Amino acid sequence: MSHLFxxxxxxxxxxxxxxxxxxxxxxxxxxxISFYGPETTTYDNLYKTQAWFxxxxxxxxxxxxxxxxxxxxxxQLLFIPYYILRKDLYHTIDYYLDIENSSxxxxxxxxxxxxIPILYFSISYFKNEANLKSKxxxxxxxxxFSLVIIMFYIIESNVDEFFNYFxxxxxxxxxxxxxxxxxxxxxxxxxxxxxxxxxxISNRILSxxxxxxxxxxxxxxxxxxxxxxxxxYTILLMSIVDLGxxxxxxxxxxFNDLEITQILFYLSSFFVLFVSGRFLANLIxxxxxxxxxxxxxxxxxxxxxxxxxxxxxxxxxxxxSPKLIKDYIVKLKTKRNIHLAIYxxxxxxxxxxxxxxxxEELRNVNVFYKIPIQITAIIxxxxxxxxxxxxxxxxxxxxxxxDIKEIFDFTKGYLFFIEDKIFSFIWLAVISAFxxxxxxxxxxxxxxxxxxxxxxxxxxxxxxxxxxx
Numbered sequence: 001m002s003h004l005f006x007x008x009x010x011x012x013x014x015x016x017x018x019x020x021x022x023x024x025x026x027x028x029x030x031x032x033i034s035f036y037g038p039e040t041t042t043y044d045n046l047y048k049t050q051a052w053f054x055x056x057x058x059x060x061x062x063x064x065x066x067x068x069x070x071x072x073x074x075x076q077l078l079f080i081p082y083y084i085l086r087k088d089l090y091h092t093i094d095y096y097l098d099i100e101n102s103s104x105x106x107x108x109x110x111x112x113x114x115x116i117p118i119l120y121f122s123i124s125y126f127k128n129e130a131n132l133k134s135k136x137x138x139x140x141x142x143x144x145f146s147l148v149i150i151m152f153y154i155i156e157s158n159v160d161e162f163f164n165y166f167x168x169x170x171x172x173x174x175x176x177x178x179x180x181x182x183x184x185x186x187x188x189x190x191x192x193x194x195x196x197x198x199x200x201i202s203n204r205i206l207s208x209x210x211x212x213x214x215x216x217x218x219x220x221x222x223x224x225x226x227x228x229x230x231x232x233y234t235i236l237l238m239s240i241v242d243l244g245x246x247x248x249x250x251x252x253x254x255f256n257d258l259e260i261t262q263i264l265f266y267l268s269s270f271f272v273l274f275v276s277g278r279f280l281a282n283l284i285x286x287x288x289x290x291x292x293x294x295x296x297x298x299x300x301x302x303x304x305x306x307x308x309x310x311x312x313x314x315x316x317x318x319x320x321s322p323k324l325i326k327d328y329i330v331k332l333k334t335k336r337n338i339h340l341a342i343y344x345x346x347x348x349x350x351x352x353x354x355x356x357x358x359x360e361e362l363r364n365v366n367v368f369y370k371i372p373i374q375i376t377a378i379i380x381x382x383x384x385x386x387x388x389x390x391x392x393x394x395x396x397x398x399x400x401x402x403d404i405k406e407i408f409d410f411t412k413g414y415l416f417f418i419e420d421k422i423f424s425f426i427w428l429a430v431i432s433a434f435x436x437x438x439x440x441x442x443x444x445x446x447x448x449x450x451x452x453x454x455x456x457x458x459x460x461x462x463x464x465x466x467x468x469x
Contacts, residue, residue: 006129009199012062016192019061024188026054028181045084052076052083058155058191059121063128071124078117086113110261122148129202143205151198153261153268154239157187161241186238193234194272201275214279219468220287226316229302232280236439237305239272243432266428270435277439281446284315289450289468292321292328296339297346299447303440325462325469332452336382339448347374373398381441382448392441396434 005013030050037043056079063072081089086109093105122145162183169175204210220228243266284299298314301307321328348371355367377395380387452461 004203005199006203008062008066008128009203012065012199013196014065016061016195019057019195020185020188020192022057023054023191024181024185026050027184027188031180031184032177048084052079055079055083055155056117058195059117061195062125066128068124068128075117075121075124078120082110082113082117086110089113118148118152119145125202140206144202147198147202147205149264150268150271151194153265154235154272155191155194157190157238157242159183159187162186162238165241190234190238193231196231197235197272197276211275212278213282214275215282215286217467218286220283220290222316225283225287228283229280229312229315232276232283233302233308235272236276236280239269239276240436243269243436263428266432270431273435273439277442281439281443284311284443285446285449286468287315289465290320291315291318292323292325292465292469293318294332294335294339294450296336296448297342300343300444302447303443325465326458328465329452329458329461332450336448336450336453340378340382343378343448344375347371347378377441378444378448381445383453385445385449385451385454388438388442388445392438393434395441396437399437400433 030047033043033047033050037047053076056076059079060072060075063069063075086106090106090109093099093109097105099105122141125148126141126144159180163179166179166183167176169179201211201214204214210216215228280302284302288295288299295311295314298311300311302311351367351370351374355363355365373395377387377391381391450461451464452458455461
């Protein structure tokens with residue numbers, strides 16, 4: 001996988017685990033300061049200083065690792081106004097200047113203190129990457145600037161969202177502290193993975209085709225698969241969790257105005273979900289091709305936390321089949337049918353369990369409609385490539401039909417909804433839900449699909465598989 005990065009990027013990735021530990025340490029420190037420290041100016045300043053150091057270090061790490069210490073120090077200093085001085089600057093300006101709408105002061109300050117270090121990093125990083133200098137133009141700089149903004153909003157995670165998944169462990173203060181520290185360790189690991197992902201995508205950002213298809217057709221070695229899976233799955237899963245419940249249930253009744261920072265966070269998350277999800281899906285399919293094996297149902301378990309360890313280790317440690325590609329093709333249809341049958345049985349069992357596991361008065365027999373829908377969906381996804389553009393969205397609409405009906409009943413028609421609500425929180429929540437459905441079913445599609453099932457052309461498919469050998 002190292003051939004995908006420049007020499008300077010490799011240096012930044014070396015010992016990145018040290019960066020993760022530093023970030024985790026300061027995250028935990030700030031947690032204990034905020035919950036157990038006294039409410040004094042000294043502790044408040046310590047909290048802000050540590051927050052500044054850990055966040056600015058993520059951006060400065062690249063320069064420090066490449067012996068560009070001056071740029072690293074300047075970059076960290078440029079982040080000081082944003083993380084430490086904003087509040088004091090706001091009160092000072094508001095006190096001395098007679099501005100009618102003082103909230104505008106905060107908006108302008110936020111923008112200026114944010115944009116300066118981001119611009120400095122974007123330009124410095126771009127100029128230091130030798131392989132990119134020849135492509136320098138305004139469009140190129142704008143692409144990198146946008147990518148840096150995305151990284152800025154993605155490196156953090158919402159601790160509360162993650163805590164909900166671990167709170168069952170215990171409710172004593174000491175247990176909760178341990179859980180929070182563990183979550184911060186996960187977030188620090190995710191931050192390091194985001195940095196690695198940033199380097200990878202920055203080498204492809206100038207081509208829309210390379211963003212839509214973030215993994216080139218190539219043989220996938222065990223080492224490439226290992227790190228590609230770990231990085232893409234970590235970013236994908238934690239980005240989904242960061243979106244919170246709004247990504248899984250459309251919040252039709254949340255009509256509060258959104259701040260620009262919230263919109264940027266959502267848009268950044270959408271980009272990351274799309275790229276990391278498609279990368280993971282193609283990685284799984286290409287690894288199957290490279291091994292000349294069909295894992296089908298095993299591949300699809302990649303969607304499920306904990307269970308995803310099964311396909312990870314199976315695909316990592318499996319040896320390439322010694323059989324000829326022709327022999328591999330002959331058995332594809334039979335294997336696919338067996339895997340689809342197993343998948344269908346599991347879907348039936350899961351839906352039946354979800355129905356009978358709740359109290360009788362809360363059961364809804366309509367849940368059984370999902371059985372034929374899900375089975376039909378997987379059959380089509382395993383056969384035709386174009387179905388990824390239809391099925392995920394159709395199932396999302398079916399899943400949220402009652403919510404959609406309620407909102408239109410509530411707003412008494414379409415006109416009121418479109419005029420007053422389309423620019424509110426709802427459009428972000430809808431995109432979140434639809435995008436997660438798309439990525440989930442795209443991974444399922446790549447788990448079961450091969451080009452042979454659609455075109456039925458042995459020679460063409462054999463040439464395709466040859467690219468992965």
